[in-house]
Amino acid sequence: MEWETVIGLEIHTQLATQSKIFSGASTAYGAEPNTQACAVDLGLPGVLPVLNEETVRLAVIFGMAIEAHIAPYSVFARKNYFYPDLPKGYQISQMDHPIVGQGHLDIEVEGVTKRIGITRAHLEEDAGKSLHESFHGLTGIDLNRAGTPLLEIVSEPDMRSAKEAVAYMRKLYELVRYLGICDGNMQEGSFRCDANVSVRPKGQSTFGTRAEIKNINSFKFVEKAINHEVERQIELIENGGKVVQETRLYDSVKDETRSMRSKEEANDYRYFPDPDLLPVLIDEAFKAQIKAHLPELPQAKKLRFKTDYQLDEESATILTTSRPLADYFEATLKASQSEPRLCANWITGDLSAALNKAGLEITDSPISDERLAGLLKRISDNTISGKIAKQVFEVLWQSPATADEIIAEQGLKQITDTGAIEAIIDKIIADNQGQVEQYRSGKDKVFAFFVGQVMKEMKGKANPAEVNKLLKNKLQG
Amino acid sequence: MHTKSLTELAHGLRSGEFSSVELTQHFLKRIKQHQDLNAYITVTEETALQNAIVADARIANGQSTALTGIPIAQKDIFCTLDIKTSCGSKILDNFIAPYNATVVEKFNLAGAVLLGKLNMDEFAMGSSNETSYYGAVKNPWNINTVPGGSSGGSGAAVAARLAACATGTDTGGSIRQPAAHCGITGLKPTYGRVSRYGMIAYASSLDQGGPMARSAEDVAILLQTMAGFDPKDSTSVDLSVPDYSAGLNNPLAGLKIGLPKEFFSNDLNSDMAATLETAINEYRKLGAEVKEVSMPNLRLAIPAYYVIAPAECSANLSRFDGVRFGYRCENPVDLTDLYTRSRGEGFGKEVKRRILMGTYALSTGYYDAYYVKAQKIRRLISDDFKMALTEVDVIMGPVTPTPAFGIGEKIADPIEMYLSDIYTIAINLAGLPALSIPAGFINGLPVGLQIIGNYFSEDRLLNIAHQYQQVTDWHQHTPKGFE
Numbered sequence: 001m002e003w004e005t006v007i008g009l010e011i012h013t014q015l016a017t018q019s020k021i022f023s024g025a026s027t028a029y030g031a032e033p034n035t036q037a038c039a040v041d042l043g044l045p046g047v048l049p050v051l052n053e054e055t056v057r058l059a060v061i062f063g064m065a066i067e068a069h070i071a072p073y074s075v076f077a078r079k080n081y082f083y084p085d086l087p088k089g090y091q092i093s094q095m096d097h098p099i100v101g102q103g104h105l106d107i108e109v110e111g112v113t114k115r116i117g118i119t120r121a122h123l124e125e126d127a128g129k130s131l132h133e134s135f136h137g138l139t140g141i142d143l144n145r146a147g148t149p150l151l152e153i154v155s156e157p158d159m160r161s162a163k164e165a166v167a168y169m170r171k172l173y174e175l176v177r178y179l180g181i182c183d184g185n186m187q188e189g190s191f192r193c194d195a196n197v198s199v200r201p202k203g204q205s206t207f208g209t210r211a212e213i214k215n216i217n218s219f220k221f222v223e224k225a226i227n228h229e230v231e232r233q234i235e236l237i238e239n240g241g242k243v244v245q246e247t248r249l250y251d252s253v254k255d256e257t258r259s260m261r262s263k264e265e266a267n268d269y270r271y272f273p274d275p276d277l278l279p280v281l282i283d284e285a286f287k288a289q290i291k292a293h294l295p296e297l298p299q300a301k302k303l304r305f306k307t308d309y310q311l312d313e314e315s316a317t318i319l320t321t322s323r324p325l326a327d328y329f330e331a332t333l334k335a336s337q338s339e340p341r342l343c344a345n346w347i348t349g350d351l352s353a354a355l356n357k358a359g360l361e362i363t364d365s366p367i368s369d370e371r372l373a374g375l376l377k378r379i380s381d382n383t384i385s386g387k388i389a390k391q392v393f394e395v396l397w398q399s400p401a402t403a404d405e406i407i408a409e410q411g412l413k414q415i416t417d418t419g420a421i422e423a424i425i426d427k428i429i430a431d432n433q434g435q436v437e438q439y440r441s442g443k444d445k446v447f448a449f450f451v452g453q454v455m456k457e458m459k460g461k462a463n464p465a466e467v468n469k470l471l472k473n474k475l476q477g
Numbered sequence: 478m479h480t481k482s483l484t485e486l487a488h489g490l491r492s493g494e495f496s497s498v499e500l501t502q503h504f505l506k507r508i509k510q511h512q513d514l515n516a517y518i519t520v521t522e523e524t525a526l527q528n529a530i531v532a533d534a535r536i537a538n539g540q541s542t543a544l545t546g547i548p549i550a551q552k553d554i555f556c557t558l559d560i561k562t563s564c565g566s567k568i569l570d571n572f573i574a575p576y577n578a579t580v581v582e583k584f585n586l587a588g589a590v591l592l593g594k595l596n597m598d599e600f601a602m603g604s605s606n607e608t609s610y611y612g613a614v615k616n617p618w619n620i621n622t623v624p625g626g627s628s629g630g631s632g633a634a635v636a637a638r639l640a641a642c643a644t645g646t647d648t649g650g651s652i653r654q655p656a657a658h659c660g661i662t663g664l665k666p667t668y669g670r671v672s673r674y675g676m677i678a679y680a681s682s683l684d685q686g687g688p689m690a691r692s693a694e695d696v697a698i699l700l701q702t703m704a705g706f707d708p709k710d711s712t713s714v715d716l717s718v719p720d721y722s723a724g725l726n727n728p729l730a731g732l733k734i735g736l737p738k739e740f741f742s743n744d745l746n747s748d749m750a751a752t753l754e755t756a757i758n759e760y761r762k763l764g765a766e767v768k769e770v771s772m773p774n775l776r777l778a779i780p781a782y783y784v785i786a787p788a789e790c791s792a793n794l795s796r797f798d799g800v801r802f803g804y805r806c807e808n809p810v811d812l813t814d815l816y817t818r819s820r821g822e823g824f825g826k827e828v829k830r831r832i833l834m835g836t837y838a839l840s841t842g843y844y845d846a847y848y849v850k851a852q853k854i855r856r857l858i859s860d861d862f863k864m865a866l867t868e869v870d871v872i873m874g875p876v877t878p879t880p881a882f883g884i885g886e887k888i889a890d891p892i893e894m895y896l897s898d899i900y901t902i903a904i905n906l907a908g909l910p911a912l913s914i915p916a917g918f919i920n921g922l923p924v925g926l927q928i929i930g931n932y933f934s935e936d937r938l939l940n941i942a943h944q945y946q947q948v949t950d951w952h953q954h955t956p957k958g959f960e
Contacts, residue, residue, distance in 0.1 A: 039576055043796040045569065045803075046556045046578060046675040048710050078792050080839070082816055089795020141800065270839035272848060275682035275789055277711050 578675020657925025
């Protein structure tokens, strides 16, 4: 039987705010345990939550980016369960009235674009951490993370393969970083994924029973965990078994999922509106203000890069996945007044390769947009050839000098003086009569040999177009 | 000194008739003398005397407020920095609060002297002060009767003159009912008027702190300090605070008083009815018009309250888990054992009962039938009040069905106990302000009159109470042995 996989993802995005969602404590990562947990985060008797407005702003930015309905009225609710790292015995989340309603995100897999529905996105607080090591059979509780703002983004069950799930997760990851609402640090847990996975016979319209795989924190593991789970479910059904609704945990070391709790064991969270917090009211003015400051979204920017700059699909996509990269491109372009495709090629080519190799982000590039523009100017006005430009680029990467300084210092200026080139050509023709004969008898390939010889003699500084023209004339003699 | 009003005390302090240290020592002595009332859980003698020294210096510098140097006591539900804050529970018996509640902070800033922390029903759940881990409080009018609850320690302390004044909190009647039973004046402000920050939550959407003192004049002074927007409490209301003392002497001519027929049915005992009728006649004499109003949904208040309050408390009390503070059972074998025994041993019977009721009401399959329905009833009750308050300025009625009942009389029967709040609970559901003033005695026990006003009309309520207290002296009676 042929099987179809159905996947929906729940992604917890940590919002990039200075302070926590309901207290003034810092959200900075990595402090000594419990040094960034104030009375509110500790859930002391008598304390009350006060909503950090910045989290609302970031959630609305996200909602607008996925063209979602922004709820004019949303409500915080208490999700009740006991756990040592959940100080109040309930998590403040949103249930019936999330701040962001239905939206969507377009993904591309193997050249095909697919629209993935986003059911909702809601604000909630993170819990602390239980530390089981080095406490001699006891558990340590670190509440620094308690109260960190999260936006939980829930997709529709629209994905049909692990590849699609990864593409969606990546696209979402790029979007939240692009919008500046999440720092995207996956090692620190800023972007975490739970996957709902089920299988059904191809052609069947109803969904199979799903399992929820918790806590998969890298793109690689998402693909592996889903593929593993799909195999497990198919094998189970084909052997006459039944998938049970349950929560499973992915073990990246053993590359397997294992049962955490069944539906019967699941908590009854007893959600109810949190009486300590007022409903969040969002009016048109607030939305208009955010919209006015909303950055141009990747999709729109890509389209603009394609039409305004005549970039191809690939370059436009690469340049618009990150806002700093797109900004770098436009700044370089403006400063150099060069041909956009030339500019794009240098950034997506040599510069990106060098950054990758060094493990740097565009924001940390040793070559500023201005210095790269200096190089592109000299390529555009034929001061240097593309080949020499690569040489200059190497120096730009390592020293603070400008392209002009490097060209002058190393004498790399292209020779366009016809007389000088002609003299060299004459000498080479004289020295290589055999090849001249071959060329004249119709062996066009030999032409490249002459170009190479001239360039070698001139240390690459000759203008290639000029060399070609003059060589042709002389050889035809 | 203990018989003086707050205004008289402030005058005495400023004129040098007595110092704050002397006044404080006097009250501390009285507290010791009358320990058997069990009004205090903690007496903060050292803090009090330090506060008094600072207050005297402040008065000498001419920088005093109406409360500088005045000895007050806080209900033990308000967190007090470095001082045990038990909320009347074993589970917090070892809890030393690391911060001050906003209300406490405000009294500190005003220069008031903290005498100690007052006894109360455990987590404010009770109507007799008998659910306290620290034992029942005795009513100074008759030590065999209850002082009411949950602010029973506050009621008894003010009535017995063991503090110049006190704070209380009111979720279903917990300020008004003990005020009535102890013959003092107690105000439950509009929900959102006084900050709840640092006030240990029972039912967050109903809890409201307020003042308890002997007269409306004193209550006005206290409310002046307690009221106001607090950025730390999202449910506190950002509305300017009027001068509560300024309008106390406004005449009442033309005041429209509504008497809900549901409050004055045959269910009301005839002695109570007669006492209240006399009080209302005083208002007629002061120029008020009295008419009957109807609030048909009042009868639903108790059932709605006993869904909403336990539901909220079931979540509010989850933080008492033995993990970070408070009582922890000995030698827990695992996490479940830690939870079940810490909570099982730390909470009293009534608290457990309400946590169970609330957990049940919020459970899948019951939520709509209980919680959602109770919220609908709550809306209906609010609408009843709003409607009535378009016809009249204030609503008057009883505070309690009977005067103070005997210690041990109702504690075994929760329903009977719950019914003792039948006249006060609806007001919390509606979020309205209401106060209780002494209006007579039955068999030597005080009776309270309840005055309910529109949202944020505390100034008007205090004016109405004060005018009554100008023509009656019920509020000046002192229980025997405490003169």
